Amino acid sequence: MTSPWQMLAGNLAVVALFVLAWAHARFWLRGVPGASRAALFGTVMGLGAVSTMLMAAEIAPGRFLDLRLSLVALSAFFGGPLAAAITLVMALTFRVVLGGVVLPAMVTIVAVAAVGLVLRQIVRRGAITPWHALGLGIATAIVPSTSAVVQQAWTMLPNLVPLAVLNTVAIFLAGVIFLQARRFAAERDLLAAALAQSPDYNYIKDQHGRFVAVNERVARLHGFANPTDMIGKTDFDIATPERASALFAAEQSLIAGRETQVELEELLQDETGAERWFTTAKVPLHGANGDMIGIAGVTRDITADRQLRQDLIDSRNTLSYALEEMSDGLAMFDRQGNIILCNDQYRALFPYTSEVRRPGANLRDILQEVVKTGEQLSIPAGHEAAWIEQIIGNLHSECEEEVNLFDGRWLQVRTRPTSEGRTLVVVTDVTRLKNAELALHSAADQLKHLVRTDSLTGLLNRRAFDEAMETEIARSARTAAPMSLLLIDVDRFKAFNDEYGHPAGDDALRLVAKHLRGSLKRPADMAARYGGEEFAAILPDTDEDGAYLVAEAFRRSVADAKLPHRGSERSVLTASVGVATYMPDNLHRSAAEIIQVADEALYSAKAAGRDRVFGTRVAGKQRRYGTHN
Incomplete structure (x- = not known):
C-alpha cells in the first residue's frame, strides 16, 4: 500500500x-x-x-x-x-x-x-x-x-x-x-x-558573426523595419564584401583572444543617406565556463564631436595666427597672477624682462625684475615694494595705464578681467601717439600764449588783460589785499610816427614794453599793451606807495633811454603814468572802477605837462600824489 x-x-x-x-x-x-x-x-x-x-x-x-x-x-x-x-x-x-x-x-x-x-x-x-x-x-x-x-x-x-x-x-x-x-x-x-532605447547602435553577435540581438537604431541603419528581422544575419548580408570581410576578420581576432577590444572610426551613411562619422567599440563575451561565446558592439555617432574637435583645432590655429600677427602684446594671467599664455610681441615690448615673461611666470617675479633692471621710469624711488603691491592688486580690475620705458618708448597697458577669474592684458606701443600728444599740447600752449600775447611787444594783449583784471579783482577782494593798476601813455606818439615813420614807432613801442617789463620785479605783476600807444600793469598785493615806486622807476627808465623825439617837450621819448589803488579797507571792487580812476590819474599827469606819475586811491579816503619835472 x-x-x-x-x-x-x-x-x-x-x-x-x-x-x-x-x-x-x-x-x-x-x-x-x-x-x-x-x-x-x-x-x-x-x-x-x-x-x-x-x-x-x-x-x-x-x-x-x-x-x-x-x-x-x-x-x-x-x-x-x-x-x-x-x-x-x-x-x-x-x-x-x-x-x-x-x-x-x-x-x-x-x-x-x-x-x-x-x-x-x-x-x-x-x-x-x-x-x-x-x-x-x-x-x-x-x-x-x-x-x-x-x-x-x-x-x-x-x-x-x-x-x-x-x-x-x-x-x-x-x-x-x-x-x-x-x-x-x-x-x-x-x-x-536599455538595448532598444539606447541612443547608440547596440548589437550582440555569436562566435560565428551572426546577430543575436540588435536595437532599433541598428535595424533602421541597415534598412530593417524590425530588429527581429536582423537576427541570424551576418555582415555579409548587410555590407559590401570588402567591408564584411574586414569586420569578420577583426571580430574573429577578438574572439580568438588576439585582441582585447576593437575600436574603429569610420565615415558611413546613416539611415537617411547622409554621411556621418561613427566610432565602434567591441568587446568579447564569455560564458559561465569562461569560453568565448560572442561579442558585444556599440557604435556611436560622433559627427558632432568630430566637428567640434575640428572647430577646436581651427580655432586654436586661428588664435595662434592672430597672436603671431597682431601688433599688440597679449598675455593671459590666472587667479594667482601666473602667465597662462602670451605672444612674442608681449615679450618683445619689454626688452629687459622679456626672458622672465613666459607661461608659468608669476607677476610678482616679473615686477621685481622690472625694479631690478630699471626698465620703467615711473617707479617711485624708495617705494618699490608698495608699487609692486599696487600693480598686483589692480591685476583683476579693469584699468588702463601708460608706462614710460627706459628707452623713451611709451606703452599703454589695458587690463580686462574675465568671468572665469582670469585677466587679459593687452600692451600697445603708443610712443608715436604720445609724442604727437605732447607736440599737440605744446602747440596748444603756444597757441594759447599767442592768443593772450600782443604780437608787437610780447606783453599781454587787451583780452588777456581783461581776464587777468577780473581774476585779480575777485582774489584781492576775497583776501582783503591791496591792489594797484598802472595806465601808461607814450607822450606825443602820433607826432613821433609822423616824424620818424611807423617802423620807428613800432621800435619805440617795443622799447617802452621792454622798460615796463623790466620795472616789474615780482612774478605776480603783469604788463599788458592796453591799446595803440597805451600800456597797463597790474600789481597784486601792492599799495599806493609801492605802486608809485614802480611807476616812477618805469617813467625814469624810459626818459633815461634818451630816444630822440623832436616833437616832445623834452626832445626825447617819455611816458605819462596814471596809478589807481584799492586799499585793504575797500572790499567793494570792480575792474571798471579802478580802470576809470587810473585813467583819470593818467589824464591829470598828461594835463600837468606829461612825463609824470599821478596816482590816487579808489574811493575810500582820497589821497593824490605825483611827480613834477
Missing part, C-alpha cells in the same frame, strides 16, 4: 512542474495585459490543482490528501482576486466531480484562497520576499488542521502532518521560484529596454 508521503511526493512533483512551467512562460507573456496575465496564471494554477487531485491519495471514503491547497494559495497571493477566483472554480468543480459535495473540503479550499488574498493585501505596498512565501506556506498548512479539529476528525490529524509539511515546502519553493522569475524578467525587461 502506497503511503501518504509517497502520494504527496508525487503531488509535489506536479506542483513543481506547473510552477516551473509558469516561471518560464512568464517572460514570453510579458507583453500580455495584466488582467489577461492574471487569468492565465489562475488557469495554470487551477490545472495544477486539478492534476494534484488526480494523483491524490484517498485515506477514507470521500477524503483525499493532495497539494491542491498550495496552488490555490499561490494563485491568490501572487495572482490576485481574478486568478484566485479562476483557480477556486476549477478546484471546487473538480472536487465535486471527484468526490461529490464535501462541504468541509470545499470550505478549506475557499479558506486557503482567502488567506492568500489577505496576506497579499498586507504586503502589497512592500516588496515580496521569500519570508512572505514561508509565512503563506505555514498559514496554508494551519487551515486543514484547524478544519479537522473543528470537525473533531482526530483520525485525520496524523495524515495531515505530511500534508502540512509538503504544503509549506511547496509554497515556499514556489514562492522563491516566482520571485526569481520576476527578478529575472525585470532584469531582462530592463536590459531589453
